[in-house]
Amino acid sequence: MPPPLLQGPSHTPLKPLLLLLLLTLPPTTTSHTSSTTTPPPLSTYLSQWQPARATYYAASDPRDTVGGACGYGDLVKAGYGMATVALSESMFERGQICGACFEIKCVDDLRWCIPGTSIIVSVTNFCAPNYGFPSDAGGKCNIPNKHFVLPIESFEKIAIWKAANMPVQYRRIKCRKEGGIRFTISGSGIFLSVLISNVAGAGDVTSVRIKGSRTGWLDMGRNWGQNWHVNANLQNQALSFEVTSSDKMTVLSYAVAPKDWRFGQTFEGKQFET
Known part of the structure; x- marks a missing residue:
């Protein structure tokens, strides 16, 4: 049985007062859940710029550019060329992230950065930590550092090579490839x-x-x-x-x-x- 209608001291119904309260309350939102969801486009949740640091390696022998922890083998034959990167342990996800693409730009150093430039690279390798050094000294790829190791050919597109260990910003982006998987x-x-x-x-x-x-x-x-x-x-x-x-x-x-x-x-x- 519904509760009795509230009445004021004069025994008149309080309908106008209840109506006024209802009109002043904020609208309610009804949420609906579904057993299946459509994931948002990659660009909507992987496009925030984040801080990191980057160094480079210079291959003394062409064979040094072959292979890597992702297993792609000869990176030139596999279509990756020098547009590649090795990630520190905190980013590598035990290899699951292999093949992902990042855009990287040099920031906060007017002396060494090349203004208005960025590079797009694919993850093909792992930068192993060195816990013989602290993460703020020689252990550049130690946890929790976010660190990129680039081929010098890619590094020099965003910074002068003398910069060595550079502050950068990065964001994950969609990979665009020619042909199929x-x-x-x-x-x-x-x-x-x-x-x-x-x-x-x-x-x-x-x-x-x-x-x-x-x-x-x-x-x-x-x-x-x-x-x-x-x-x-x-x-x-x-x-x-x-x-x-x-x-x-x-x-x-x-x-x-x-x-x-x-x-x-x-x-x-x-x-x-x-």
């Missing part, structure tokens, strides 16, 4: 490893599934960097891939590798939209 297959017998590179959009990869023409979808595990593996006999089967990036976007590439694929070959699939 590349799948390089290696391994032996029932052990199959796939290097995933040339990823647009978020750039990094958080999960991978593979499907043979005679199997269902199989989860792959991260071996290291962007090398993913599965223990399954998938030879003499066409291979399909499902790749998910850190912004929860997924792209499916069906029958990327034909049934006569061989270890050591690279195949190109679909690409994330940018």
Whole structure:
């Protein structure tokens, strides 16, 4: 039973007073939740400039630019060239961030910075910490430092090389790539490893599934960097891939590798939209 209507001392209903109160209260907001959500565009939550520092390395031998902790191998052949960066431990995320793209600019040093310039680089390597030195001295890549190590060719686009350890600002941006995602297959017998590179959009990869023409979808595990593996006999089967990036976007590439694929070959699939 509803409560009795409030009355004033003269036993007249207080409807006008209640109406006045309702009109002066702020409007209420009703929230609705859903079991599925659409992630915001990468540019809306990865575009804030943040402070860091940057140094460079000068390769004395062309072989010094090959490889890295992300497993891409020859960076020139893989399409990354000198537009690459190694991240300190606090940023590297144990390799999950491999392939992500950053824009970096030099700041706060009018003597060494080249005004109005910035560079765009992809994560291909890891700057290991050195806990024999404090983080504010020789341990530039120690936790909690945010540090970028650039090829000198990239460093010199934003600062004079004599600057050495420079304050910079960075922001994560969408990766833009030519062509589709590349799948390089290696391994032996029932052990199959796939290097995933040339990823647009978020750039990094958080999960991978593979499907043979005679199997269902199989989860792959991260071996290291962007090398993913599965223990399954998938030879003499066409291979399909499902790749998910850190912004929860997924792209499916069906029958990327034909049934006569061989270890050591690279195949190109679909690409994330940018």
